[in-house]
Structures are given as C-alpha cells and as structure tokens.
Amino acid sequence: MELKEAIEKRRSIRKYEEKEVSDELIEELIEAARLAPSGHNRQPWQFQIVRGEIKDKIADTLYEKMISVEGSTAPHTATVMKEAPVLLVVYLTEENEENFLFDVLSIGGAIEHILLRATDLGLGSLWIGNTKYIEKEMQEILGNQNRIVSTVAIGFKAQEPHARPRKSLSEILVK
Numbered sequence: 001m002e003l004k005e006a007i008e009k010r011r012s013i014r015k016y017e018e019k020e021v022s023d024e025l026i027e028e029l030i031e032a033a034r035l036a037p038s039g040h041n042r043q044p045w046q047f048q049i050v051r052g053e054i055k056d057k058i059a060d061t062l063y064e065k066m067i068s069v070e071g072s073t074a075p076h077t078a079t080v081m082k083e084a085p086v087l088l089v090v091y092l093t094e095e096n097e098e099n100f101l102f103d104v105l106s107i108g109g110a111i112e113h114i115l116l117r118a119t120d121l122g123l124g125s126l127w128i129g130n131t132k133y134i135e136k137e138m139q140e141i142l143g144n145q146n147r148i149v150s151t152v153a154i155g156f157k158a159q160e161p162h163a164r165p166r167k168s169l170s171e172i173l174v175k
C-alpha cells in the first residue's frame with residue numbers, strides 16, 4: 001500500500017473480530033515504531049503487548065472507574081479494549097523534565113507509525129488516551145512503574161467507518 005493510501009484509509013476502529021493477531025504481526029508494528037524519529041534520538045519508548053485476562057482486567061478497571069462520570073467516553077473505550085485481541089501499552093522511559101516535551105512528541109510520532117503500518121497490514125487500531133485515568137492501576141497490574149503515555153488497541157476490524165470530519169486546508173493554513 002502506498003503511504004498516501006494508508007494515511008487516507010486509516011480510521012479509529014472501535015469494533016473488532018474475534019480473531020487473534022500473531023506476535024509476528026504485532027512485532028511488525030513495533031518495528032515501524034522503532035524507526036520513528038525522536039528528539040536527540042533518545043528513543044524514549046517501550047512497548048508491551050497485553051492480551052487475554054490482563055487486558056480484560058485493565059479494561060474492567062477503566063470501565064468501573066469511569067462509568068459514573070457523566071459524559072466520559074472512557075467506558076466506551078473500555079468496551080473497545082475488551083473486544084480487541086491486543087492492547088499495546090506505550091511507556092515513556094527515563095522520564096526527565098528537560099526532555100519531557102520532546103519525548104512525548106516523539107512517542108506520538110512512533111504511535112502514528114504503528115497506526116499507519118497497521119493499516120498497511122490490514123489491521124484495525126485505536127489510539128487510546130483514556131487509559132490516563134487508570135495509569136496507577138495499570139502500573140500496578142503490569143508491574144511496571146514507567147509513565148504510560150497511551151495505549152493502542154489492535155485487531156482485525158469488524159467495521160469500515162467513514163472518514164471523520166476534518167478542518168479544511170484553508171482553516172489550518174496560516175497566511
């Protein structure tokens with residue numbers, strides 16, 4: 001698939017087939033992240049593949065914590081996490097104040113590489129920020145104290161969403 005096509009075809013997928021994704025395919029995604037640019041080439045990231053009971057425990061923790069919060073999208077995100085076969089946890093390593101902004105930006109770029117490569121391989125994905133509400137609980141469940149910047153749900157898609165609205169070029173291009 002051409003890069004332009006992957007950029008245009010990528011969608012946030014919130015419905016997944018009940019079908020496993022092999023470690024080999026997930027490692028292809030992490031390989032794409034590995035090649036992303038990073039400030040001072042610090043590569044301040046680590047990735048953990050989470051499946052099965054541990055993934056479901058994380059999803060349930062998010063659901064239970066956020067279900068009573070009016071208007072929150074987090075409970076729906078939790079149901080998506082439960083349906084997707086794989087959750088990729090994205091950690092910030094060696095956190096320090098001086099590099100924080102660049103490091104978080106760099107991780108964002110690495111995640112975008114993951115999403116585009118997933119599209120390229122015929123996989124669906126969802127970038128999840130709502131796990132920020134359970135960072136401490138996730139660190140405990142996963143036995144890892146590094147900052148969790150985001151998670152990414154991955155699986156074979158069971159929906160083909162239309163493109164979501166975007167601002168026009170004239171709105172975002174400053175003259």
Ligand SMILES: Cc1cc2nc3c(=O)[nH]c(=O)nc-3n(C[C@H](O)[C@H](O)[C@H](O)COP(=O)(O)O)c2cc1C
Nearest residue numbers: 010011012013014073077126127128129130131164
């Ligand atoms: C930093 C970030 C955090 C996000 N967190 C969530 C989330 O927790 N739950 C969710 O359903 N979607 C989440 N999304 C997906 C956005 O809602 C989605 O990208 C946006 O609505 C545009 O839709 P599209 O990805 O299909 O183009 C997140 C996206 C980004 C970039």
